[in-house]
Amino acid sequence: MKKHLFFFAVIFFTSSCFAFAQNKIDKYCQVIIGPKNGLTTKRIAKISFGDNKDLFALKDTTVFQKLHFNVDHMVTETDVLNYMSKSGWTLVDIHSAFQYNHYEVIYFKKAFDISELAETPSN
Numbered sequence: 001m002k003k004h005l006f007f008f009a010v011i012f013f014t015s016s017c018f019a020f021a022q023n024k025i026d027k028y029c030q031v032i033i034g035p036k037n038g039l040t041t042k043r044i045a046k047i048s049f050g051d052n053k054d055l056f057a058l059k060d061t062t063v064f065q066k067l068h069f070n071v072d073h074m075v076t077e078t079d080v081l082n083y084m085s086k087s088g089w090t091l092v093d094i095h096s097a098f099q100y101n102h103y104e105v106i107y108f109k110k111a112f113d114i115s116e117l118a119e120t121p122s123n
Contacts, residue, residue: 024111027056028092031071031080034103045080047071057118077104084108 029049036044047067049056058064067087074080081091089108097103 023114025114025117026109026111028107028109029056029067029089031084031106031108032097032103033075033077033080033106035101043075045071045074058112058116059118060116077106080106 027049029047031045031047033043033045036042049064070083071080074083077094085091089110092107092109094104094106097105
């Protein structure tokens, strides 16, 4: 009897865990840190979520506004890494790029619940 009761308890708790599992999807962004313009040594960061807005559309658009406002005014890689980490983003890759000047390209990802994403029209 105890074996059956234990078995049913295990089945119940296992199935309830799956019932509450959230569907997560990773979304990515890129931060480029480089010269503000070609004539100065002042550096500035710019964050990008991609050109196709349907691939990364959140219901709460203030997330993008807050990231743009804070990251786009930073000037060092360390500030960007600390801020993005504090905001829940995970570092994916960093690499240097040279095109007339030196740039740092930093990629981040964050798992979003599917319910946080805006529905996009299917093709």
